[in-house]
Amino acid sequence: MITTQSIADIRAQVKAWKQKGETVAFVPTMGNLHLGHITLVKEAKTRADHVVTSIFVNPMQFGQNEDLDAYPRTLADDQAALIEAGAELLFTPTPEIIYPKGMDAQTFVEVPGISDVLCGASRPGHFRGVATIVCKLFNIVQPDIALFGQKDFQQLLVIRTMVDDLSLPIEIVGVETIREDSGLAMSSRNGYLSAEQKAQAAQIKRTLDKMACSLKTAQSIEAVIAQGQIELEDVGFRNDYLDVRNANNFAVANGEDTELVILVAAYMGSTRLIDNLVVKLA
Ligand SMILES: Nc1ncnc2c1ncn2[C@@H]1O[C@H](COP(=O)(O)OP(=O)(O)OP(=O)(O)O)[C@@H](O)[C@H]1O
Numbered sequence: 318m319i320t321t322q323s324i325a326d327i328r329a330q331v332k333a334w335k336q337k338g339e340t341v342a343f344v345p346t347m348g349n350l351h352l353g354h355i356t357l358v359k360e361a362k363t364r365a366d367h368v369v370t371s372i373f374v375n376p377m378q379f380g381q382n383e384d385l386d387a388y389p390r391t392l393a394d395d396q397a398a399l400i401e402a403g404a405e406l407l408f409t410p411t412p413e414i415i416y417p418k419g420m421d422a423q424t425f426v427e428v429p430g431i432s433d434v435l436c437g438a439s440r441p442g443h444f445r446g447v448a449t450i451v452c453k454l455f456n457i458v459q460p461d462i463a464l465f466g467q468k469d470f471q472q473l474l475v476i477r478t479m480v481d482d483l484s485l486p487i488e489i490v491g492v493e494t495i496r497e498d499s500g501l502a503m504s505s506r507n508g509y510l511s512a513e514q515k516a517q518a519a520q521i522k523r524t525l526d527k528m529a530c531s532l533k534t535a536q537s538i539e540a541v542i543a544q545g546q547i548e549l550e551d552v553g554f555r556n557d558y559l560d561v562r563n564a565n566n567f568a569v570a571n572g573e574d575t576e577l578v579i580l581v582a583a584y585m586g587s588t589r590l591i592d593n594l595v596v597k598l599a
């Protein structure tokens with residue numbers, strides 16, 4: 318696997334593949350790779366001739382009081398895992414390479430509406446940062462397809478909307494959430510948790526499953542959310558949001574919807590975790 322910080326290197330390699338009529342899949346990440354990321358890479362390999370990945374802890378998507386500096390950086394381990402998974406090209410730019418004029422002077426991409434609710438409301442500017450870096454990475458790599466985890470459900474929707482709105486010729490593939498045996502969604506931020514906190518955090522999936530059952534037995538959405546909040550608080554979570562939305566258009570769910578998604582963000586200590594579960598009624 319070639320690791321490079323150079324935009325020109327990435328373009329030259331991808332161009333060479335495309336000239337031979339070969340296809341390229343792209344998996345962007347922030348590194349500190351776990352089985353969730355590796356599953357994306359392996360899925361990418363089944364869908365294209367070559368897999369390109371990136372590791373970039375994108376400062377534009379972090380708020381001022383968030384964990385940009387503390388975010389785990391484990392390049393050597395990540396490279397070994399990517400080689401094992403079959404990636405051929407890894408892009409590891411610096412912020413200076415991506416934002417040479419500085420972030421304030423940088424053109425940005427903003428997806429209106431869905432960028433402002435839930436994670437977007439709690440993390441102002443977050444989805445502008447995500448859409449901008451993903452758009453830039455798409456223009457650098459020029460993949461045929463790109464894969465993202467459904468764990469970041471709202472992010473996936475923001476990216477699908479951006480690709481649609483800007484007519485980008487890239488197929489977006491969502492990959493199911495990979496979980497620990499306990500049900501806890503794998504996340505780089507789980508590394509901030511103590512063993513005890515990790516055990517408590519497994520409550521998220523139990524609560525999502527229970528809420529899904531309650532929604533299927535036609536209990537009111539408000540009552541189901543209120544009960545879920547209590548369960549999470551009981552194990553020590555401070556809730557950021559717990560909401561039920563239409564899984565397709567992200568509108569606040571109503572009694573008519575048949576495809577719902579339960580979305581949660583909650584703090585265990587100072588660590589903010591997110592998760593979600595799609596629920597099909599009828
Ligand atoms: N458990 C998982 N299952 C499937 N995909 C995942 C999982 N965790 C992350 N991904 C996906 O991997 C890609 C890169 O995500 P990222 O590097 O932010 O990892 P992360 O573990 O979600 O980190 P964080 O702790 O910052 O949320 C995204 O498309 C994300 O949705």
Ligand SMILES: CC(C)(CO)[C@@H](O)C(=O)[O-]
Nearest residue numbers: 345346347375447450469
């Ligand atoms: C898509 C992404 C790599 C953009 O920085 C990031 O938000 C992530 O890792 O989910």
Ligand code: BAL
Nearest residue numbers: 347378379443469472
């Ligand atoms: N996986 C989401 C990236 C972030 O939290 O910034």
